[in-house]
Amino acid sequence: MLGQIAYALPFLAQGFALTLWVSLLVVVLSLIAGVILGVGLVYGPAPLRWAVRIFSDTIRGIPILVLIFFVYYGLPAVGVHLQSFWAAVLALTLFKTAQVVEYLRGAVASIPKGQSEAAMAIGLTFRQRLAYVIFPQAFRRFLPPWINGVTDAVKGSALVSLLGITDLMQAINQVIGRTYEAMPLYILGALLYFAVNYALSLASRRLEQRFAFIRE
């Protein structure tokens, strides 16, 4: 039994690498898009605010699985053909972006009005106020929910296996299909997902301490 699994290890490692790659892409792309749209939602002109609000509410109201199938099977109907890998990345990124938008909006909204006013009073321009006063504080409130969202993204990436992409989940299922060793393989998979997410939450705690308003 162990021999069979050992034989499959390189294959599993490839799946694991793909899981990490998908997660990384989704996390980075959604962070960039989410912060841009989030700033638009908080400070943009009314039409932009409405557009972002509709985007965010719509995406968050759809199960992620539906979103993945919609992008992969639905978009070709309007002439957009994506490889399964990129369809999955796009769907997960859309989903995550909507969350990042909300984290950012909440974080910025939680900064008291007096902070902007104090920044105005010393003569900082709008951009300077954002860069030196609002964002550094909002960042601290954005971090915990966002890291939480990153671990969700890692776990949620298992859904890409449904498009036949050989990520960790798919690799495990295929090896089980050959070896019928379900229990040890699922435990191995769970441990790998856990290891990634545990490392992330440790990093998160370090970051939160690093940026605390009161030093330990």
Add this chain to the structure above:
Amino acid sequence: MATSSNNSPALLDIAEVSKSFGSVEVLRSVSLQVAKGEVVTVIGPSGSGKTTLLRCVNFLESYDSGSIRIDGKEVGFRDGGARQRRSERDLAAMRAETGMVFQGFNLFPHLTAAGNIMLGLTKVRGKSNAEARSIAEHWLGRVGLVHKADSLPAELSGGQQQRVGIARAVAMEPKILLLDEITSALDPELVGEVLAVVKSLAEDGMTMVMVTHEMAFARDASSRIVFMADGGVSAVGPPKAVLAAETTNERLRTFLARFRASQF
């Protein structure tokens, strides 16, 4: 100490400023001139428009009509007839000419005491870090907190935070310092240390407009006292005249009587 604006042109010229929040008129044609070096204290019951007036001076609030000029320059609107709001960049530059100290301190919690003071010096005044740091230390020394330069606001008492707030405002070398009920959020035993700083700035000739409920301090430190009621200036003059018990101004007498009663 300058006592009146009659012979010298006013540094701050508030002319017939009116403002409404919806249907509530918070400022009714308020006019007030403040000369260089004057300390003008604004008193009055809650809701009389004191704080709103102060916030109009650095355009944290806009106003509906009238004009506010500092050194002859309109604060929030472009010079010339049309009431056109200044650009963001111009407004920032105008605001840098006034300093403001807030009731709730509003220190930047992610920056140290020195960092709070240095932010405007480096980003607005364009000073180098080293120069800004030495200015910050100078002002922290003036408010007795040079040893707290590297403390975060959360590590300071309320009185200390407010003294940093004052240092942050004056380090920018503003033409006018606006003080908005700066001791109202403090424990009584911390009020004195903050007022002592204000007093020493007044002695240095800093032009100040101050909203306060500290009557004894207003009496001792002000060149003039303005009594506001219902959004208008109801009385103005030297402290002794305004705070006289035998005033004929009905509103003022009621206000002062209530105030004396609460001072047991």
